[in-house]
Structures are given as structure tokens and as C-alpha cells.
Amino acid sequence: MVDVAIIGATGYGGIELIRLLKPHPQVRLSYLTSETYAGKKVSEVYPHLAGVDLALSAFDAARAGQCDFVMLSVPAGKSMEIVPSVLAGDARVIDVSPDFRLRDATLYPRWYKLEHTCPELLAEAVTGIPEWHREQIASARLVAATGCYSAAAQLALSPLVADGLIDPGDILLDGKTGISGAGRTSLSLAYHFPEADEDVCAYSVEGHRHGPEVVQGLQALTTVGVSVTLTPHLVPMSRGILLTAYARPAGGADAAALLDALRRRYDDEPFVHVLPEGTYPHTKWTTGTNHCFIGAGVDRSSGRAIILAALDNMGKGMAGQMVQCLNLMMGIDESTGLARSAAYP
């Protein structure tokens, strides 16, 4: 049994961590923090978490640092404030904020309008994608969970870039996300039910923050310069991301070749499933789970490769990813507490 803290326990990310970790056989949720609801029990804030009578506290770095693991679900800029003092204790950290995702500190002012306050930790942080960084995660002191679009994109494209089957210099990512990704505290007209319902729109058209994470991840696999266009869209559903990736196949790769490369890489993975040729993923297959489904085809007219990945932005794109990393860091079966398939339909 390990002691785990969740910092930011009452956001959507926080309660998903609680949902996954409460029944986890080797985890004790020993410290849950919430600035808004300190002093209350979780079940008072969220009646659906009936029976989760854990108390919420204000954040205290010393107390967090005494836990074995500290999982952070806080906004950009907050983790870099907190993490150095938490690491000063004995705790190991899994952070879902963007604060430790990018190795190059100069990207933070550009993408987040933030000056990084502990750039020395960036080199140490390990990207939370077990399928590509399993060993580093297992021994890491600081894991930076990757963003939801980035998780989908890296899982879909990394094998193809690594094997030289697509041209990394011309990658287009068209993302479609459910609205839970907007979080809970940011009430905005854009997420007001009557406005968001029966609507599709693009956002961050000039550039989305998960783009540089994808570039960083793919660039590590190739010497060819990586270029990525990432355009996200809001669709009227709560959860789920479908990422449609477009790339030029290299060396005459057809759908079968793309799928072969994906299968070679993922056949033993418990959470990444490569579909048969002609089958393409649905976000609904992933709702509430840590699973990711990948399909690939080639457009007959243009010859462009189209690789599709579906995952739950709150699952493999966030809390599920963090728990999978936690399991690895604990040295236990990485599927512990995550094996369930989706409630369908």
C-alpha cells in the first residue's frame, strides 16, 4: 500500500483520479486538497461519490511531500510553484498540468505566457506515455502526463515516424473533443449547454498548446524536421477525443503497411488496440476507460495516409494515463484498477 495525495481533487481531473484510485487495491488516498472546498468531504461536494467520505484540505507542501506519490491536477503555472517543494520531501510526482511537459523552457512564454520558474526540473521530467517511456517512468521522480490531443497523436504516429513510414515534415492533426476538456471551473458561454449543443466549431485555429508536445515527442524519433498543424474542434459530447492525422506515406506504404507497423509496436500493450484494415475507431468505445483505439487507411484519390486515434480525454488523455504511470512507478501490474472496458452504449 502506498500513500497518494491528489492536489486539486475537486476538478474533473481530480474526481476521475478519486474514482480510479478509491477501489485501487494498493493505494491509500491519504491527502486530498481543494482550495474551494477545504473542510468538506468529497461526497458533500459531489453527491454521486456517495461513500467517498474523504476530507478535503487546503494545500500544504510539507504534508504532500510526506506521501509516497503526489498527483497534481492543477492549472498551468500552479504546478511549477508547488512541485519543487513537494519534491523536497520524499514524494514522487505525477503532474497533469503542462508545466513539465516541454523540455525547452523558452516555449512557456510563447505558448503559456508564463516564465518558467524551475526550468532545471524540465530535463528530469519524463513524459507520461508508458508505451514509449515505460522504463523511465518506472524510475522517475517527476512524470509529466501529456495532453489529451498529444497522447492521441503520439500513440497514433510514433510507430510510423520511428519506422520512417510517413513524412514527419508535413503532419496535419484535426482534433475533435468532448467538452469535459474545458474543465469545471471555467464556466463560459462557449460551454453553456444551449450554445454548445447541436454545434461544432473550431478553436485555437492559429495554434494549440498541445502542438509543441507532439513535435517534441515525434522529433525524438527521427532526424527529419517535424512539422505539425493541430486544429482542435469542440463537438457536442462530454468525453472523448478523436484525432484524425493526415500524413504523406513514405516509401509507398499502404494501409496494410501502416497497420503492420502499428501492430508490431502495440500488440502486447494492454491499452492500445490497432484495428483491422477498414475499421476505424469510435470515441464511444473508450468512454470512462484507459483504452485507445487506432485505425489507418489511405485516401484512394490523393494517396494521403489517414491515421485515426480515439481515447477518453479524461482517461488515457488524463487520469487513466496518470494511474497507469503510478502503477509503473509502484512496480506493479500497470493495468491495476484500469482493466475495465467502456460501458456501452
Place this chain on the structure above:
Amino acid sequence: MVDVAIIGATGYGGIELIRLLKPHPQVRLSYLTSETYAGKKVSEVYPHLAGVDLALSAFDAARAGQCDFVMLSVPAGKSMEIVPSVLAGDARVIDVSPDFRLRDATLYPRWYKLEHTCPELLAEAVTGIPEWHREQIASARLVAATGCYSAAAQLALSPLVADGLIDPGDILLDGKTGISGAGRTSLSLAYHFPEADEDVCAYSVEGHRHGPEVVQGLQALTTVGVSVTLTPHLVPMSRGILLTAYARPAGGADAAALLDALRRRYDDEPFVHVLPEGTYPHTKWTTGTNHCFIGAGVDRSSGRAIILAALDNMGKGMAGQMVQCLNLMMGIDESTGLARSAAYP
């Protein structure tokens, strides 16, 4: 470990049973039947069940009868054909069809246009509501899971009828359900996305089949004649039932008294949660789970009591209910495999 068969394994009820039982620590899914997909693996029919490589077979009564438990998720009229021969083996049966729900065989022609073919089993069948029939379920040979509306209504009203706090002779049930209740094979214009989306409508206005189940359940608790009006409505969501029950409070019962009675009955129950005064249940709190939330208030103008219950029609209203019964029949902790709270939002 027990051997469990699922008859009708590829309908929505069947795959929900698979989802719940696959990771169940004391269950071996040893026989899954599907007339449509016999010969295939589950994961070939439902790609989201990746890794569930169990084979589907055509139904054979002898083979089913060799399992310890047989769970039926088949249409009305089918279970009465199958169950006698299954019981002739050693198996115990949990049936989610209506075929063994009603004690009075004469109700079948009226409500189901079916002549009952094994009425002698009706007296033996136990209603699958653990909160009210725990001991009988534990030793039952044949459990009849109750319908989704009926589960909500009986959980909400039984304590109040038993304690004489509402008038059983004048009960109105206004039900709102998600569309998964329509099942998978019954493609119909009413469930075609463009027609059902952004729409609410009533159905079975002259009388719904779950009504007599509610009457039977409540009548067992009171000597006053029970009368129930049940009007169901279709709302544009996949899962969930909200039942709004209206009744005249007896003996001056106010909201506090109603809630007290509910709490006395359910405080130790793992899956039925009585809300504080002024809080009312949301179906979303129950999605994918076996939980049921109940709230109660009194209309200030008319003095009418309003009792609200939310549950997942595929969970506590179907597959979850069946698994809870299975656990009881196995003599193990009835929460086994069911403890999870809802993925929210």
C-alpha cells in the same frame, strides 16, 4: 470460482454483463450464446471489447445447465421456453426478461400477449431487488430481475408504503428514460438519431408493462389497495432513468419524515443513497454503475409528496442488479465487481 453462462450475450444487456463479469474475481465466463453471432469472438462483434476473446455459441440447454449460474438477457417469451430445461440441470438462473416477474400468470396475456408456458415456476421466482428480498435471493434457484422503471419505483416507494407514509391508492409515476432501454436489435425510426435527438415524447401512455410489477411489489407491503399510473418518456440520452413519483402523504408526513423513513431503510445499503432535504437526484450520477439515488420533497401548494429516484437502466435497472443478485447467490460480498462510482461528467 463459479461458471457463469450468459444467454443473449451480444445485446446491450449481454455486453453489460460481460463488462461487469469479465474482471469479477470469482466468476469464470464459460458459456456465452448469441444466435446471430455464433462462431465469432465477442471482440469481433464489439471492437471496444478488445481483449475479450471469448467465443460465442448457439444456445444449448444442456450445456447451459452445466454452468453454476445462467444469466438470461433475452426477449419476453424466450425465457419461459428456455428456463425449465436449464433448471433441469444444476444451474441456478438469473433472468432479466419479464417472463418470471409476475406471480399471476393471467397478467401475461394481458400485458405481453403471451400465454405463460410454465406458470408453475412463477411462485418460485424471487424478485431481484436485494434491498427487499436479500435472503430469498441468496437461496433462490430462479431470480427474476425487475424492470428498470419498476426497480426505481420500488426502491423509492417501498419504505414509504411499508411505513404508511403515503397513500398507496393514488400513486403517479412519471418516468424519463435514456434510449439504450430500447435495445440494440430493434432499429426503429423512433430511435433513429435525427428523430430522437433534441426531442422528448411519452410512450405507452395507456399503460406500461412495468406497472404491474410495481403494483405487485408494493401490494405485498400494505393491506390498502395499490393503484399506480406509470407514464414513461423518452429523453435524448443513452442511459439513465429518472422516476418522479407523486403520492399523497399520509398522516401529515413532511419531506423530513419521508426522508427519515427512506434513510432508516437504506442507510446500510451499499447501492441506495438517500439525499439530504432539498437535494434531488441526477441520472448522470449513476451512469455505468449499480447506484441509485433518492430524494424527496413536498409541493408547497398542493401538499403532494414528490419522490425522485435515479438509476442507470443498464445498471441497477438491469445488469448491475443481476450481478448483485449473483453475488448474493454465491454467498460473497454483494458489492464485488460493482463498487465503482460513475465516470463524471
Place this chain on the structure above:
Amino acid sequence: MVDVAIIGATGYGGIELIRLLKPHPQVRLSYLTSETYAGKKVSEVYPHLAGVDLALSAFDAARAGQCDFVMLSVPAGKSMEIVPSVLAGDARVIDVSPDFRLRDATLYPRWYKLEHTCPELLAEAVTGIPEWHREQIASARLVAATGCYSAAAQLALSPLVADGLIDPGDILLDGKTGISGAGRTSLSLAYHFPEADEDVCAYSVEGHRHGPEVVQGLQALTTVGVSVTLTPHLVPMSRGILLTAYARPAGGADAAALLDALRRRYDDEPFVHVLPEGTYPHTKWTTGTNHCFIGAGVDRSSGRAIILAALDNMGKGMAGQMVQCLNLMMGIDESTGLARSAAYP
């Protein structure tokens, strides 16, 4: 051509009035007010109203009073501030706030926590239901559009109460509404897409403000004391109200008798449509229109009458109702600008 002002032109009610009145052949939209967006054009606030280059101004009573008609779409308490000074000019007023709906001024503190500041106008105000108050509306100086639930309930039940076919002393109204009724400025967690999506819940369980409007309307048609329980529910769609009314039939009225009475009353009405026996209304039939569909049946078990009405809360429940009244007050065909049926599906 008449000059029309819209006060509160940028709320959902205001823009629905603009949508209906912009192409109206005998209306000039000459004064649109918005406190938030004064100085902008409508099309700058709402890009979908491309081409509606009307300017928005801050409210000025004198200027409003110079218009022929002033249509108010402002919150409770605001209309009673404004209307006396508007009426001091030559304008006639159509108000969608609750401020002039109730004849009895003492109901305002109870239901709205407001002391009425111009109770002398309450006797003069005419309820905006043309089917029941056509002549008074035609000559009115002040029309109070009725609430969305109230419109549905009064249209569904008035003929049956007037003809003595149901017992007015025991009426239950179970309302289901789309979320646009919450308006645009009241961002709240309850209307945040991820929370409201895939959810049904009740609200105002102890009593909803439209209840006393229904009582007032029905009581005028009978000497028997009217009692109404109104319980509204939120369903995951933008527009539409389905009202399910339950009442005891009087004098042995069956479904045919109920439908006959409804048909006698509404057969010549352009916007109220009584359905054949066995057919029940869908909210989707009314989206974006001024139409209302009514069906009725009798529960076989309990004998309870069930009358169902569907309308668009923003149409017949609000802006459509106001425009129909405007047409009547102008002395023109009351269908002008309203004839369209719903875009389906």
C-alpha cells in the same frame, strides 16, 4: 407599418423576437435596447444574425414610449420599473416577464421575493394566450405573455376544465424542458454542457413560479377549487417543453371525449393542433415555431387521464406568443410571420 421596440434585445428572448420580426411585413424594428451591448450592432454581438445591422441602445423610457409597440424581454422586477413610464407615452406593451402575469399582487412577494411597485396595472394586464383571450388582447394596452409551462398547461387543460371533463381539484403537471429556458446570462454549473448533457433532473420541486399562473387561468373557467402540482425537469436539449398533465376524468370521460372537447375548442386555431387518439406529441415537432401539439389518453389501470402538450419554450412559450399577440393588437392576420412549420429533423 408599425414601430416596434424590443427592450432586452440581446437575450435569447430578444434575438428570437428579432428573428421573427425582422422579416415581418408590417413591422419596423425601430428601437432595440441592451445595457451590455449598447453602441454595437446586433450582428456584432451575434454573428449568425449577419445582415441585421440594427444598432443597440441603452434603455430610454421616453424613446420607447414613442414606438407603437414595446416588447419587453427583461428579468422579473425590471418590467414593473419600466412599464409605467412606457405606458405614459403612446406605446402599447407586450411583456414576457412575470411582472404582470398575476392579478393578485400579494403573490409577488411569495413567488418572486418582490414587492410589486405598480399593482394598479395588474387588473388591466391581459394574459397573452390568444386562444382564450383574443378580443381582450386585440384592444389591450398591456399584454402579459404567460410562462412556457403555463402556456402548455393552459392550452392543454382549459377546454377540459371549462367543459367539466376533468377534476380541477387534483391536477398534476410534470414538465420537461430544454435548457434554453435558463437564458443566456445566467451561466451556472447546472447548464455547463458536461454536467447537463446525458442527464435528467428535477428542479423547483417544492413549487415552480408558473404554477400560480396556471391556477389563475384555470380557476377563471370553473367554480370548483383548482389545485395544481407542477414539477419541472431539465432534459438535455436546447428547446422544447413537453408537459404531461394528469387528472381524474369527470363523468366517465374517456380519451375520445377528452379529444373531442379539445378539438371543438381548437379546430379553427392556426397554432394549436389536437392529435388523433393514440398519437402523442413530440417537442421536436415544434422547434423554432409557434405551434403547439396536444394529445390525450387514459391509463387503463388507474383510469387517470393523461394530457400531453408540446411547444417550443422560445416560440409559443415566449417570442412566438408575443408576436401572435402583436399581430392581434395590430388588427392583422395573427399568423403573419409565424406560419412556418418546424425544420425537421
Place this chain on the structure above:
Amino acid sequence: MVDVAIIGATGYGGIELIRLLKPHPQVRLSYLTSETYAGKKVSEVYPHLAGVDLALSAFDAARAGQCDFVMLSVPAGKSMEIVPSVLAGDARVIDVSPDFRLRDATLYPRWYKLEHTCPELLAEAVTGIPEWHREQIASARLVAATGCYSAAAQLALSPLVADGLIDPGDILLDGKTGISGAGRTSLSLAYHFPEADEDVCAYSVEGHRHGPEVVQGLQALTTVGVSVTLTPHLVPMSRGILLTAYARPAGGADAAALLDALRRRYDDEPFVHVLPEGTYPHTKWTTGTNHCFIGAGVDRSSGRAIILAALDNMGKGMAGQMVQCLNLMMGIDESTGLARSAAYP
């Protein structure tokens, strides 16, 4: 007044034409055909079309040919059977099937698995995009309405291709559509509410039939070879298409230059609206209308141009487009009966 026939009047396209043309001041709906419902009235098939008491007949070419205009809303392969005999009368034809969209008859076997039976008409058929073919439509005998994705793509990209601002040899179109596009008669598991709700997926990944229409349209505007990848996606809403087009800007065009070119072309158009820089279209702005909104930006990292167009697949993408063409062919104001903006929200 002209006499108009609608062939296939009870599909979703047919009833949308009825909705638009019933109140059209210069149209008499004189012949409505339906093979399924011949002998019934429209309002018996669709209760929401209360008051539309027009009779439905089986198709007869001679009778159709006597109308002034025949509007066809029938499946691929059916129009080529019917149109020659209709044109043999005096009628002029507006067809929404794909049968006359492609000039090159050899494309039909490839894309539609159909041998064209009257290829001699292909040269005569005019594409139903008034903004680009206004004069030809006005005098046409046979107009082929373009597909919904194609309408969005051609409106978004034609000005940029014509002005040489993007590279036509490398165009990617990522489409997102509501599910009404699937039509009414094709009940399928993919459109069953519980499966389609809360889901996004791609379809026709290897190539969609609207692709060659886009190529044909754009190729007419440039000497550079056009290449298009079109990948459509299903999103959980009834109506609306958002098309996200990706292209390399030519000659250093930035967002302002792209928007300028679009504005130059569309500033006087009543139904195509170019948005300010930084504003991007929403499908909800177009629901139930003939309007199309276009925005454009440039990805800061990759320099790729992103052009977004939103329209209603049943409006500008189908029935609205047909009515606009009808107005042109009649020689009247092309906005007649189409001016309304969307019911929002």
C-alpha cells in the same frame, strides 16, 4: 405563380422542400410524390406538418412533366431513370441526387457503382451553386444541386483557388456532419441513438463521393492540377456541416489576404458571410437556414492556411440550395422564402 413538383416528398429532403415552399409567395406545390405513402396526405405522415393537407401520389413522369419545375429528392441512380422523361415535358428540373453532378460519365461506375444511362445530359447540367453559376442556373433546364460537403468546400475555397492564393495541388478537407445527412429510410445501427450519441467517428475514409465534385468545381478555376483529400466524420447532432479545409498559402498570403479575397467575392451575396479575422464559424448559426459562414486563419507553427465553412446540410447543402436555384430560374429575388436567420440557440 409556378407549379412545382417534389419527387420523393417524404424523405428528409422532401419535407424540407415542403417547409420552404409551402409559404413561398410564388409557388404552388401541385404534385408531391411518395412511393411509400401514396394516397396519404403529408400531414398524416408527418404530424408536425399540421395544415399541410397536400396529397401524396405515386410518381408519373407525364404528370411531373406538366409542372413548371420538378424538384427531385431521390437516391443515386433514380434521377437518371426519371429525368429524361420529365424533361420531355415542359418542366425544368432541379435534382439533388448525384446523378447529374459529374461531367465525366466514367466517374459514376467508380464512385457510385452505376453505369450512367443518359450521359448526354451531363454536359447540359448546371451545378447548383448560385454564387458561382448564377447566370447558367437562371437559364438552365437541368440543375444538379451539389452535395453538402461539396457546397461547403467550393464556397470556402473557390475564391482562393481562383485568385491563386492557395496551392490547389494539396488540399485536405476534414468534414464534420450532423446525422440527418444519413436520411430517413436508411435505419442502421450506426444511426441508432444509443450508438451515435456521445460518439465521433470517421467514415468513407478511403474516399467520399463528394470529393470528385469538389475537384471538378475547383479545377474549372485553375490550370494547376487539383488534388483533394476529403475525410468525413459523424458528430452527434441532427443538422449542420463544418468543413475544415487545409491548404498551403501561395505567394505569402496571410489570414488577412485570404479573408480579403473571400470578402471581395461574397460581399454582395445574401447567403455567404465572411467572418472577421479571428472569428470562426459555428454550425449552429446555420441550422434551418440557407446561410453559410466562412472564416480563415493561418497556423503559426506550420504556416498552413485553415479555411472553415459552416452550413446546414439540409439547407444550403440541400433544400435551401435548391430553392435558391428555383428562385433564380423563376427570375425572382433569389432570397424569396429563404431570408430567415437561425433559431438560436
